[in-house]
Amino acid sequence: MAKIKETDKIVFIGCGAMGEAILKGILQGGLVRKEQVTAAVPTAKRQAYLKETYGIPVTGDNREAVAGAHLVILAVKPQMAKEAVTGDLVAALPEKATILSIMGSYDLAMLHDLVPGHPVIRTMPNTPLSVGMGMTALTADDQVAPEVLDEAEAIFQSCGETVRVDEKAMEAITAISGCGPGYFFVVMDALADAGVMAGLPRALAIKLAAQTMAGSGVMGLKTGLHPAQLRDQVTSPGGTTIAGIKALENHGVRGAFYDAVQAVLDRSAALKK
């Protein structure tokens, strides 16, 4: 894993759910010292929380935050990008600063318009980053120095897996791993509800559903087997699991995922306009 120089300053513009997950990962993983990191968020409450929890410098002034920055992580909602990254902020950026965006539906061309003249990296992380199990895709323009891209990848490797991709894959990746935790929490909640219906206490039903999802995911990763083979291992002929799977298929579970992914692609395209 690439190292980040002790003299390099990393700045978060916006530090909510995802920004904090990345911040926690790089501090806990020892990738950077807390003195190297600065966060800029507008509300006093969030500023106080980040300062107290992580001991990092925090400010409400985005321009002040980027002074001396090596890497600027844009972790605001895409709808807030133009408000957060004003012309004044761009003027205050050090000439060599690289911009790393985690904003969904914000492509490299849009990033170049936002931060003209700076190398840009586009990423799509996900919330399991906060427990060291993230999945992050990265793509960059050819202005990004290879060592800076390595450092950017190291940030996300400190809290999960990474993959470098062509930009054209980013929207589909958003629909699978970026939004995926949302789908799986719906499934977890639904399975737990069904357990409650079958008479289990709520806390036990949630634990059974969550550990089963986590264990199945790890099996998929560790065995390298096709999901259909893993499903077959659970499914005795004439047994109980196949009865449950038939009910799921009757309810169109596969079609529901095709539709979910298509809905994200459509929404992403609409947001770009």
Ligand SMILES: NC(=O)C1=CN([C@@H]2O[C@H](COP(=O)(O)OP(=O)(O)OC[C@H]3O[C@@H](n4cnc5c(N)ncnc54)[C@H](OP(=O)(O)O)[C@@H]3O)[C@@H](O)[C@H]2O)C=CC1
């Ligand atoms: N959540 C997810 O699963 C994923 C999110 N993303 C992307 O990450 C980005 C952030 O999402 P998420 O963390 O969920 O959002 P949050 O709403 O949790 O965080 C947004 C942050 O931006 C700050 N902010 C708002 N306006 C400004 C401004 N003008 N200047 C500086 N900071 C500002 C907020 O500050 P304050 O707290 O003070 O209001 C907050 O800290 C989005 O672009 C999203 O597409 C990508 C992958 C997954």
Ligand SMILES: O=C(O)[C@@H]1CCC=N1
């Ligand atoms: O819903 C969103 O906008 C972000 C993008 C990927 C996951 N969450």
